[in-house]
Amino acid sequence: MTDTPARVALITGASRGIGAAVAIELGRRGVQCVLVARTQGGLEETDDAIRAAGGPAATLFPLDLQKRAADIDMLGPSVVARFGRLDILVHAAGALPKLTPVAHIEPRDMDESIAVNMAATWRLIRTCDPPLRAAPAGRAVVLTDAVATAPGAYWGLYGAAKAGMEYLVRCWAAETEASALRVNLADPGAVATRLRGHAFPGQEPERMARPADVAPAIAALCEAGETRHGALVLAQANTH
Numbered sequence: 569m570t571d572t573p574a575r576v577a578l579i580t581g582a583s584r585g586i587g588a589a590v591a592i593e594l595g596r597r598g599v600q601c602v603l604v605a606r607t608q609g610g611l612e613e614t615d616d617a618i619r620a621a622g623g624p625a626a627t628l629f630p631l632d633l634q635k636r637a638a639d640i641d642m643l644g645p646s647v648v649a650r651f652g653r654l655d656i657l658v659h660a661a662g663a664l665p666k667l668t669p670v671a672h673i674e675p676r677d678m679d680e681s682i683a684v685n686m687a688a689t690w691r692l693i694r695t696c697d698p699p700l701r702a703a704p705a706g707r708a709v710v711l712t713d714a715v716a717t718a719p720g721a722y723w724g725l726y727g728a729a730k731a732g733m734e735y736l737v738r739c740w741a742a743e744t745e746a747s748a749l750r751v752n753l754a755d756p757g758a759v760a761t762r763l764r765g766h767a768f769p770g771q772e773p774e775r776m777a778r779p780a781d782v783a784p785a786i787a788a789l790c791e792a793g794e795t796r797h798g799a800l801v802l803a804q805a806n807t808h
Contacts (some may be wrong), residue, residue, distance in 0.1 A: 573599075574599075575601045575655040576654050578590075579603055579604065579652075580660055581660035583606065584605075586608070586756055590658050592618050593784055593788060595624065597622050597787065598623065599773065600651060602650075604661070605777045609630075612628065621711050623757055629646075637683060640691035641694065653699060655707065656709075659710045678725060681726055685730055686736070689733045697740075701747050704792070707792075707794060709748050709753075713726075716734050717731070737753055742798060750797045755789050756785075763770030
């Protein structure tokens, strides 16, 4: 085991978009980041950006949350074995299958949406709960979407999985009320990401917030001084 860093964060969806931006922001603040995503190349780009921002070199963990779901169970113990602790979990990974009427949902698409948007959250909670509870100021932030509580036509596949995810996270927060762990949901709103581009191809990304604009608000939920717990926080864009 190497020298124990001051704080260690596990970030999913860290190869691009909001996950990468939050990792860069946390790295800039001196947090040791463990990056999880499917693509090695994307993780390396995020690592380069963290170091360019003055942060410590990240640890890269290429992992497909659907195809290698059981490997998620080893993330918590692996981080503790490597660094001796885990202080922060940011779950930013998500999958947007095709938008379709509920009656037309294909089993393979339902499997993907549940696996990435809900079941991966459950596995992350299982593997990260013990070290986060043991940390002096454990923090968990799970990214969500307004469709989880605002059902609309064609959003059933994605929205149902996100709603289930939110329920799991809120229950976890209720169960950790008496601990030092703070668990919150974060809704970044409309951000120019690849996922949003697939959902709304007609929107003009140059008129929208960028991932780096919302990253500071999400990173702030990871600070030791954060007191909110079980909250749904609107991560307002920092455009100044």
